[in-house]
Amino acid sequence: MIEMEIDSIRVSKLNGEPVITLKEKGLDRYLAIWIESVGADAIERARRNVRAERPTTHDVMTSIIVSLGASIDHVLISALKRDAFHAKIALRLNDRQAEVDTRPSDALALAVRTGTPIYAEESVLDKAGITLEDGSEASRDFAAFLGKYESAYDGIRREVPRHHDGTYAKAHEVFSEAALGLLQEAQKAAKDMHSSAVEPLHILLAILESSHKHTTEMLRAFNVPSKEACARLKQLGALTQESTDTNAVELGEGGRRLLSVAIDEAQMLGGPAVAPEHLLLAALRESSQATLEALRPSTIPLEEAYRALAASYF
Numbered sequence: 001m002i003e004m005e006i007d008s009i010r011v012s013k014l015n016g017e018p019v020i021t022l023k024e025k026g027l028d029r030y031l032a033i034w035i036e037s038v039g040a041d042a043i044e045r046a047r048r049n050v051r052a053e054r055p056t057t058h059d060v061m062t063s064i065i066v067s068l069g070a071s072i073d074h075v076l077i078s079a080l081k082r083d084a085f086h087a088k089i090a091l092r093l094n095d096r097q098a099e100v101d102t103r104p105s106d107a108l109a110l111a112v113r114t115g116t117p118i119y120a121e122e123s124v125l126d127k128a129g130i131t132l133e134d135g136s137e138a139s140r141d142f143a144a145f146l147g148k149y150e151s152a153y154d155g156i157r158r159e160v161p162r163h164h165d166g167t168y169a170k171a172h173e174v175f176s177e178a179a180l181g182l183l184q185e186a187q188k189a190a191k192d193m194h195s196s197a198v199e200p201l202h203i204l205l206a207i208l209e210s211s212h213k214h215t216t217e218m219l220r221a222f223n224v225p226s227k228e229a230c231a232r233l234k235q236l237g238a239l240t241q242e243s244t245d246t247n248a249v250e251l252g253e254g255g256r257r258l259l260s261v262a263i264d265e266a267q268m269l270g271g272p273a274v275a276p277e278h279l280l281l282a283a284l285r286e287s288s289q290a291t292l293e294a295l296r297p298s299t300i301p302l303e304e305a306y307r308a309l310a311a312s313y314f
Contacts, residue, residue, distance in 0.1 A: 001119040039105025046112040075107035077120040197252030200287040214277040221308035232294035
């Protein structure tokens, strides 16, 4: 068995079909497995510690295993038959061991929730594994394959509803005009700081410098002095300033995670679109400790943030 790790989850630009790529630990050998959308969501929610309002099927399965005193020893991508991947979950209860056949998506969703090692049979990697070497034909082919997909949780594609014809919603259908304006200001802030990527710090700075009603009242409830916090964030940004071409400012990894969580927050709170307050809630989840300390020295509990948001609605 070869130990693997989750490299990425992507969706087809044409039809939204998800694919998960596993990477062999320590080597540039990959395995691409097509999975259903529900499975992709279950895996990514666990990777980002995003909790559903009610326990999901995989949450319940994990709880049942733990409550019985059992544990998951590992999960295994066990076979490739007729272009379909098969998986097994290896369970341990005291001195007993058992293997359960399952879909790869279910095995991976449980593995992420329990921190369980992920393996693939050597025979599966021999059949479907892709080893990347600079300039090799396999490397070019795999890059071309990934080019047809984009990260399922990058930017606004994260859990964006589809129309009846299967196409994804556009940015203005997912984000409110105010939220899009804040993201544009965050991009300007990143450029001013000579950063090539928009990160949570830049989005927080845009929120602080805005006059949006709900975020302003939330920040007031947190006793965050906007001017001083802005100055500290700019100072922090200067410490991490890059010497780069600022003509191309894109979403960084942290910025993409933040937007993903903001979409979750909007859906959980029943909002018609992502609003500035959802961006602020996401920023409290996804910002670094140093960034949060620039707002105020003490931690802002998320429960306090939700109470402040509720109060701002009335």
